[in-house]
Amino acid sequence: MTHQDLSITAKLINGGVAGLVGVTCVFPIDLAKTRLQNQHGKAMYKGMIDCLMKTARAEGFFGMYRGAAVNLTLVTPEKAIKLAANDFFRRLLMEDGMQRNLKMEMLAGCGAGMCQVVVTCPMEMLKIQLQDAGRLAVHHQGSASAPSTSRSYTTGSASTHRRPSATLIAWELLRTQGLAGLYRGLGATLLRDIPFSIIYFPLFANLNNLGFNELAVLKTRIQTLKKGLGEDMYSGITDCARKLWIQEGPSAFMKGAGCRALVIAPLFGIAQGVYFIGIGERILKCFD
Numbered sequence: 001m002t003h004q005d006l007s008i009t010a011k012l013i014n015g016g017v018a019g020l021v022g023v024t025c026v027f028p029i030d031l032a033k034t035r036l037q038n039q040h041g042k043a044m045y046k047g048m049i050d051c052l053m054k055t056a057r058a059e060g061f062f063g064m065y066r067g068a069a070v071n072l073t074l075v076t077p078e079k080a081i082k083l084a085a086n087d088f089f090r091r092l093l094m095e096d097g098m099q100r101n102l103k104m105e106m107l108a109g110c111g112a113g114m115c116q117v118v119v120t121c122p123m124e125m126l127k128i129q130l131q132d133a134g135r136l137a138v139h140h141q142g143s144a145s146a147p148s149t150s151r152s153y154t155t156g157s158a159s160t161h162r163r164p165s166a167t168l169i170a171w172e173l174l175r176t177q178g179l180a181g182l183y184r185g186l187g188a189t190l191l192r193d194i195p196f197s198i199i200y201f202p203l204f205a206n207l208n209n210l211g212f213n214e215l216a217v218l219k220t221r222i223q224t225l226k227k228g229l230g231e232d233m234y235s236g237i238t239d240c241a242r243k244l245w246i247q248e249g250p251s252a253f254m255k256g257a258g259c260r261a262l263v264i265a266p267l268f269g270i271a272q273g274v275y276f277i278g279i280g281e282r283i284l285k286c287f288d
Contacts, residue, residue: 113197
């Protein structure tokens with residue numbers, strides 16, 4: 001194995017470990033973000049702490065980890081694609097893959113962001129359905145006697161309403177909508193992940209805050225397939241943004257912004273820690 005191959009393998013191990021540790025540590029906050037972003041009209045949760053407390057009481061401790069299995073399963077291939085794509089584009093755009101030109105470095109990050117959505121979009125689509133299931137269960141119980149005034153998505157199985165699973169949701173989407181069903185919200189995911197990667201790779205050590213929360217709200221709403229009573233369906237980014245602005249006002253675009261910031265900061269800290277310690281390099285040395 002060449003030094004270059006060793007370096008890429010170490011990066012993939014580091015990325016996978018950072019992703020697994022990061023998901024485990026911050027997933028409850030990510031769940032709160034999803035549920036806060038999906039609140040329509042009268043708020044069920046007053047904020048992140050209220051959301052987590054109500055979730056723990058209603059669904060138990062592991063209720064805060066609904067959808068985590070999807071992320072834990074797919075986070076390593078997602079990181080692998082992202083890191084490998086960035087290295088590929090760096091070598092393609094710059095001599096020896098060295099950072100000689102910030103514009104080329106950002107362009108390489110753009111390419112990596114475009115490649116990673118192959119995994120990110122379906123992963124987050126499934127994760128969001130599972131994360132939001134508890135909120136919908138409470139919503140339907142509280143509105144059982146109210147007539148439905150909006151069209152709601154159903155996977156065609158009663159069991160998905162009671163206790164959805166990633167496998168069942170994925171199968172029903174593929175059966176009813178084809179591969180496009182798993183890539184619903186692709187545009188919003190690209191608009192979020194490409195700017196993120198453009199900044200992430202060239203300025204990894206200096207990232208403290210990201211300004212893409214409004215896109216995150218649109219992505220969550222579009223990718224949420226099942227809706228509560230009175231909740232709208234969206235045909236795309238523009239339709240979603242228009243309805244949010246008219247019905248909920250400008251502040252709706254920042255729902256879950258605090259949770260997103262709390263998710264991002266530890267993830268970067270964990271990733272930087274893993275790379276600083278050099279876990280991937282240490283593992284590979286054991287096989288020398």
